[in-house]
Amino acid sequence: MSKPRLEMIAETRAKLIAAARHAFGTVGYAESSMDDFTAGAGLTRGALYHHFGDKKGLLQAVIQELDAEMTARLNKVSAKAPSLWQGFVDEYTAYIEMALEPEIQRIVFRDGPAVLGDMSQWPNANGCIAALRKSLAELKADGTIIDVDEEATARLLNGASIHAAMWIANSDDPQSTSIQAVGGFRALLEQLRVRAN
Amino acid sequence: MSKPRLEMIAETRAKLIAAARHAFGTVGYAESSMDDFTAGAGLTRGALYHHFGDKKGLLQAVIQELDAEMTARLNKVSAKAPSLWQGFVDEYTAYIEMALEPEIQRIVFRDGPAVLGDMSQWPNANGCIAALRKSLAELKADGTIIDVDEEATARLLNGASIHAAMWIANSDDPQSTSIQAVGGFRALLEQLRVRAN
DNA sequence: GCCACTTACATACGTGGCGTATGTCGAGAC
DNA sequence: GTCTCGACATACGCCACGTATGTAAGTGGC
Incomplete structure (x- = not known):
């Protein structure tokens, strides 16, 4: 019933990228806390490191x-x-x-x-x-x-x-x-x- | 007997700038640890914050x-x-x-x-x-x-x-x-x- | 020449952020 | 239905910045 797997993954990736894009674009890369904007996207740093390796x-x-x-x-x-x-x-x-x-x-x-x-x-x-x-x-x-x-x-x-x-x-x-x-x-x-x- | 005051101050400033210049120029600003290169100049972060306010x-x-x-x-x-x-x-x-x-x-x-x-x-x-x-x-x-x-x-x-x-x-x-x-x-x-x- | 005061630093501490190691839960394979 | 694997969360250690506090040396007034 839940959405297809790949779709959900793509969705989380997109959410993370969107949140990061907003944070980087406003306060800048160095001042962006990964905890902060992942939380804003309803996720944690775990997801981030899983998908992107590092900041x-x-x-x-x-x-x-x-x-x-x-x-x-x-x-x-x-x-x-x-x-x-x-x-x-x-x-x-x-x-x-x-x-x-x-x-x-x-x-x-x-x-x-x-x-x-x-x-x-x-x-x-x-x-x-x-x-x-x-x-x-x-x-x-x-x-x-x-x-x-x-x-x-x-x-x-x-x-x-x-x-x-x-x-x-x-x-x-x-x-x-x-x-x-x-x-x-x-x-x-x-x-x-x-x-x- | 010690050197004139202003001269010593200028000297420490110069030492700090030189050390920072080297560190920034080689490993980059973000990766430069203030503890490290101030120690290399025979000083501490105290001097640095006193003279320059912040990084x-x-x-x-x-x-x-x-x-x-x-x-x-x-x-x-x-x-x-x-x-x-x-x-x-x-x-x-x-x-x-x-x-x-x-x-x-x-x-x-x-x-x-x-x-x-x-x-x-x-x-x-x-x-x-x-x-x-x-x-x-x-x-x-x-x-x-x-x-x-x-x-x-x-x-x-x-x-x-x-x-x-x-x-x-x-x-x-x-x-x-x-x-x-x-x-x-x-x-x-x-x-x-x-x-x- | 002594004393109050300032200045140039050092030391100590708290905070926050990154990366990693470990745990957990759900989805698909058979 | 079990088993495995991958997507994520949680927990921890470390490091670096900034700040608050301490100290010793210099400076000016009398």
Whole structure:
């Protein structure tokens, strides 16, 4: 009568990830007590260690979930754009805007690198970086942008956009800083286009 | 007969900062035990709490010291260059190379932001960012580079260079990745120059 | 030159959080 | 129906941080 076994397991995993995601996203990784948020999810640390091994393992799982969501959102953005170039710009803008969301910023861009090392080395959680690189490759093949090293450029733009997001997020006046940062970033992207002349 | 008071105090502060710097730079902030490295410096946690308030305060002091050193190094690099543009490129290259040094990378670029928040908001430790922005402003005034928002561009380039450094540092083959990353970065900078045409 | 006071540290203690070892209960295999 | 295994809970030890308290040395006023 009770639900199938696998389903219940998936449910507890999901509950733990959701609780951890909330805790990590609000008070941060280091300040999150595993006892606290497992209790909030109606479980104990036992379940947690059983499924994820340790606190870092849980963080990995949370990041993997976040990355998957972010990648899906980015793909949606670029699919909706009227041109490759527009899609590219929109994608990066969306990326910056996502990095402004407190949960993503804290977990993916701050605590994640500090605890797990640099993002570019994460095994199952760099879907959005891949998505952005793919767009760049298409534009290069398409002749829209100048001949640059895809890998390097994608990573540099990635770093610039993350930093832009941090700048906005920590600004006294996020509204105007956002305009300034996104404007500057678009200007930078514009330099990559092949000159009409 | 004993040394002047203030001198002894400065000495203990220096010893604590040096010990913490080493510990933070090697095992990382979170894994550094204050008991351990204070003992290594011939002191106890009492001295530490007296001078720095808490562990974060000590990290701040360490970062401030590192930033001062980095700023001095950057200024030396740009002063030595034969032209403003060359100085600019050299400065950013030097910045990337500094971010490759394990101590700086770990403390300033990884643990620092995670514990103290984004670098751009640090009160007494953004000398090198200021130095880089100054170079950019000079180039703009000089007409060497196109008209961009100084503040925004400096921050974006800053983010890109940090990310480049992380990429190199975490690469399987740092040597070749370094060439790729620095090359890509220079190509990006090149786009900012006013076209000869 | 003595005394009150402050300052720079050391020592002792409580608390809390992580990880692990152990226990238990229910579900499926046969 | 028993047996086994896996999903979780419980209990324990350890370590690290922060704080409260102690102490000895230095400093200023008279």
